[in-house]
Amino acid sequence: MAKLKFTIDNQTIEVEQGTTILQAARMIGGKVVPPAMCYYSKLQGSGGKCRTCLVRVAQGSSKDPRPMPKLVAACRTEVMDGMVVENLTSPDVVAARRAVVEFLLINHPLDCPVCDQAGECDLQDLSYEHGSQSARFEEEKRTYEPIDIGPLIQFHPNRCILCYRCVYAADQLTDKRVHGILYRGEKSEISTFISQSIENDFSGNLIDVCPVGALTDKTFRFKNRVWFLKPMDAHRDCPKCSGKVALWLRGEEVYRVTGRKDEYGEVEDFICNECRFEKKQASDWIIEGPRSITPKSVISQNHYRVLSKPHVINPLKDKME
Amino acid sequence: MERKIILEHIDVKGIRSIEVYRSMGGYDSVAKALKSMTPDEVTEQVINSGLRGRGGAGFPTGRKWSFIDKKSNNPRYLICNADESEPGTFKDRYLMEHIPHRLIEGMISASYALGANTAYIYVRGEFKYIIGILNQSIKEAYQQGFLGKNILDSGFDLDIYVHPGAGAYICGEETALIESLEGKRGTPRLKPPFPAIKGLYDCPTVVNNVETLANIGWIVNNGAESYAQIGIGNSKGTKLISACGNINKPGVYEIEMGLPVETFIYNEKFCGGIKNGKDLKAVIPGGSSVPILPKELILKTADGKKRLLSYESLSEGGFQTGSMLGSGGFIVYNENACIVRNTYNLSRFYHHESCGQCSPCREGTSWMEAVLHRIEHGHGKQKDIDLLVEIASRIEGNTICPLGDAAAWPVAAAIRHFRHEFEFHVEHPEIVKNIRHGSLAKYAK
Ligand SMILES: Cc1cc2nc3c(=O)[nH]c(=O)nc-3n(C[C@H](O)[C@H](O)[C@H](O)COP(=O)(O)O)c2cc1C
Ligand code: SF4
Ligand code: SF4
Ligand code: FES
Numbered sequence: 001m002a003k004l005k006f007t008i009d010n011q012t013i014e015v016e017q018g019t020t021i022l023q024a025a026r027m028i029g030g031k032v033v034p035p036a037m038c039y040y041s042k043l044q045g046s047g048g049k050c051r052t053c054l055v056r057v058a059q060g061s062s063k064d065p066r067p068m069p070k071l072v073a074a075c076r077t078e079v080m081d082g083m084v085v086e087n088l089t090s091p092d093v094v095a096a097r098r099a100v101v102e103f104l105l106i107n108h109p110l111d112c113p114v115c116d117q118a119g120e121c122d123l124q125d126l127s128y129e130h131g132s133q134s135a136r137f138e139e140e141k142r143t144y145e146p147i148d149i150g151p152l153i154q155f156h157p158n159r160c161i162l163c164y165r166c167v168y169a170a171d172q173l174t175d176k177r178v179h180g181i182l183y184r185g186e187k188s189e190i191s192t193f194i195s196q197s198i199e200n201d202f203s204g205n206l207i208d209v210c211p212v213g214a215l216t217d218k219t220f221r222f223k224n225r226v227w228f229l230k231p232m233d234a235h236r237d238c239p240k241c242s243g244k245v246a247l248w249l250r251g252e253e254v255y256r257v258t259g260r261k262d263e264y265g266e267v268e269d270f271i272c273n274e275c276r277f278e279k280k281q282a283s284d285w286i287i288e289g290p291r292s293i294t295p296k297s298v299i300s301q302n303h304y305r306v307l308s309k310p311h312v313i314n315p316l317k318d319k320m321e
Numbered sequence: 322m323e324r325k326i327i328l329e330h331i332d333v334k335g336i337r338s339i340e341v342y343r344s345m346g347g348y349d350s351v352a353k354a355l356k357s358m359t360p361d362e363v364t365e366q367v368i369n370s371g372l373r374g375r376g377g378a379g380f381p382t383g384r385k386w387s388f389i390d391k392k393s394n395n396p397r398y399l400i401c402n403a404d405e406s407e408p409g410t411f412k413d414r415y416l417m418e419h420i421p422h423r424l425i426e427g428m429i430s431a432s433y434a435l436g437a438n439t440a441y442i443y444v445r446g447e448f449k450y451i452i453g454i455l456n457q458s459i460k461e462a463y464q465q466g467f468l469g470k471n472i473l474d475s476g477f478d479l480d481i482y483v484h485p486g487a488g489a490y491i492c493g494e495e496t497a498l499i500e501s502l503e504g505k506r507g508t509p510r511l512k513p514p515f516p517a518i519k520g521l522y523d524c525p526t527v528v529n530n531v532e533t534l535a536n537i538g539w540i541v542n543n544g545a546e547s548y549a550q551i552g553i554g555n556s557k558g559t560k561l562i563s564a565c566g567n568i569n570k571p572g573v574y575e576i577e578m579g580l581p582v583e584t585f586i587y588n589e590k591f592c593g594g595i596k597n598g599k600d601l602k603a604v605i606p607g608g609s610s611v612p613i614l615p616k617e618l619i620l621k622t623a624d625g626k627k628r629l630l631s632y633e634s635l636s637e638g639g640f641q642t643g644s645m646l647g648s649g650g651f652i653v654y655n656e657n658a659c660i661v662r663n664t665y666n667l668s669r670f671y672h673h674e675s676c677g678q679c680s681p682c683r684e685g686t687s688w689m690e691a692v693l694h695r696i697e698h699g700h701g702k703q704k705d706i707d708l709l710v711e712i713a714s715r716i717e718g719n720t721i722c723p724l725g726d727a728a729a730w731p732v733a734a735a736i737r738h739f740r741h742e743f744e745f746h747v748e749h750p751e752i753v754k755n756i757r758h759g760s761l762a763k764y765a766k
């Protein structure tokens with residue numbers, strides 16, 4: 001298949017037809033990768049909604065070098081041959097991303113200290129990198145009555161950023177879908193069909209795909225902070241799913257079981273509820289070894305592995321030149 | 322400058338019935354198109370006529386048709402967008418109520434040009450009486466052989482269905498409309514792919530406004546050149562303008578493009594001047610989503626030329642000193658109008674109607690409404706005015722569909738042209754608080 005030449009923030013790579021800007025950027029890795037809150041490569045149709053991945057197409061293609069008039073969603077725009085994209089090198093993109101973060105935060109409760117997602121929350125990371133120190137939103141935040149969606153998953157509507165990931169997951173991973181989005185605009189909310197609970201062999205994956213702490217694991221809530229736990233790769237022979245999981249241990253005790261997430265926070269294999277909620281003994285599992293966690297994540301704090309040699313730091317270098 | 326194409330014969334008694342409509346030459350274009358023209362020839366006529374979409378964006382109609390994916394083996398669809406949701410715009414329902422066959426006649430040649438054997442009229446559910454009228458007209462057209470199998474022995478088949486929507490502004494956006502027609506939540510799709518490639522049921526689809534389609538019969542009958550001679554510059558033909566607000570004669574008027582705005586407002590044939598002899602303050606010329614213009618800029622452009630009712634003239638100067646023709650919803654405000662209150666009302670509307678899919682629109686529209694609510698009710702601060710401009714600029718251009726822009730423009734334009742009114746609200750909370758204060762001019766020292 002023909003390879004297409006693609007450049008983002010001055011780095012060039014060859015990719016296959018059909019690759020999106022986000023996927024191509026992820027192949028390069030590092031700072032050129034736009035953040036993504038609603039896109040999830042494993043969920044068909046996801047992406048395009050949150051607008052955190054907006055980038056500027058400075059050159060459409062070598063055939064038609066005109067820039068695109070508006071910023072585009074990197075997660076849903078396909079690469080063309082000779083396309084040149086600006087991510088952090090475009091002031092417009094940086095401004096738009098700050099805008100989106102501000103919008104996402106105006107109604108978010110920012111209750112990180114008591115939120116189970118703290119430490120592995122995409123919104124936390126995004127605010128850290130693109131947020132501002134002070135808020136301009138003075139009105140009251142949107143609040144909801146909690147909605148009970150069953151024995152395994154706790155739903156905190158206040159924290160939901162309406163990324164639709166759980167809707168796509170429910171639609172695509174579980175049969176008999178009972179949950180989706182109700183109402184419109186800022187009043188939209190995730191809910192279940194006439195107070196049904198979500199009980200389904202694969203429903204636990206909704207927790208993993210949620211980028212914030214809106215859907216959390218009832219069997220783990222408030223039991224521990226994730227950065228005190230040791231994530232281990234483990235597997236078991238499971239008739240329903242691949243059985244490949246991350247076990248989160250403290251000492252010998254299994255605190256929670258999740259899918260194994262890649263560096264972009266996406267699970268590699270969706271797992272079944274039995275693996276996630278019922279196998280809470282270390283002896284249920286064949287433990288492969290510690291998961292590698294990127295050094296920038298808070299989860300890697302106080303851990304047992306030095307992942308890379310520190311760079312040589314020379315603070316005087318600039319001054320000497 | 323009063324030129325009737327669409328509303329021709331509207332005053333003929335009984336024109337709603339197919340017999341009377343046909344006695345006035347109605348449906349002649351169908352025979353002409355289906356029997357003496359190829360589909361490409363029909364498209365070519367529409368391209369050469371210079372007709373632009375009347376739903377708001379003004380995209381050239383023939384060009385849109387020419388994008389339809391002819392290589393696809395899937396069926397093709399024509400959808401008539403009769404959702405008519407923009408506040409201030411009420412021309413399509415007038416047309417459908419009084420002369421429904423004009424639309425159906427146009428849809429037949431349009432479907433023929435596109436190779437569509439099924440067409441839908443997606444109509445706002447609240448227009449219940451119009452749904453009845455349309456269904457009756459469609460029935461008549463079937464009875465007289467203009468719909469159904471082998472129309473006029475031409476070998477061309479067409480069925481038209483009326484589909485009532487539930488009445489959500491966003492369902493007027495063409496991709497949300499398609500989702501809704503498919504029986505789903507009416508939320509816009511990401512483009513590309515455009516409907517011409519992947520539309521209804523993933524098949525090639527064209528979505529056109531009622532008024533756009535109502536022009537097709539005349540173009541087929543009289544030829545592209547005759548149509549292109551009407552109007553001015555790249556604004557060809559006539560335009561239905563629905564005029565409302567503080568004028569003597571609100572209503573729907575068909576004008577030849579290029580009519581001076583001043584004539585439209587003051588001439589007896591049209592709006593007939595401002596009610597009770599008051600002074601004109603401002604006009605929203607193209608439906609609530611387009612920028613408002615103060616008296617000076619709606620009557621004349623920034624460089625002193627007469628402002629005309631045409632795509633080019635209304636947008637002259639960009640958003641700094643211009644606006645848009647949009648869907649032709651002409652809303653007139655007299656000297657007593659409070660621009661802040663009006664902007665707050667519009668903002669309430671866009672907040673209420675945002676579909677909620679994308680963060681800038683979902684959160685931004687509610688934030689703007691909240692800030693405007695504060696200012697209008699005497700709790701605003703000076704910095705809120707700049708904050709509004711900021712929020713608007715951060716929504717604009719960053720959303721999936723143009724509803725975000727539509728919510729941002731009225732706010733940005735109101736502050737651009739009437740900043741002093743916003744400042745007055747902030748400085749004199751005791752005057753604006755909880756009373757119907759109307760114009761603030763009377764309070765100014
Ligand atoms: C929020 C929103 C609402 C819209 N509502 C309408 C409408 O009620 N009627 C309409 O014809 N077009 C509406 N449009 C424009 C349509 O998306 C589309 O451009 C139009 O129907 C195309 O027809 P035309 O090319 O004949 O103008 C709306 C667009 C947006 C973004
Ligand atoms: S609950 Fe989580 S996954 Fe679902 S829409 Fe809200 S933020 Fe997204
Ligand atoms: S701009 Fe508003 S209405 Fe349009 S898709 Fe986004 S949220 Fe929905
Ligand atoms: S990740 Fe692209 S829009 Fe959300």
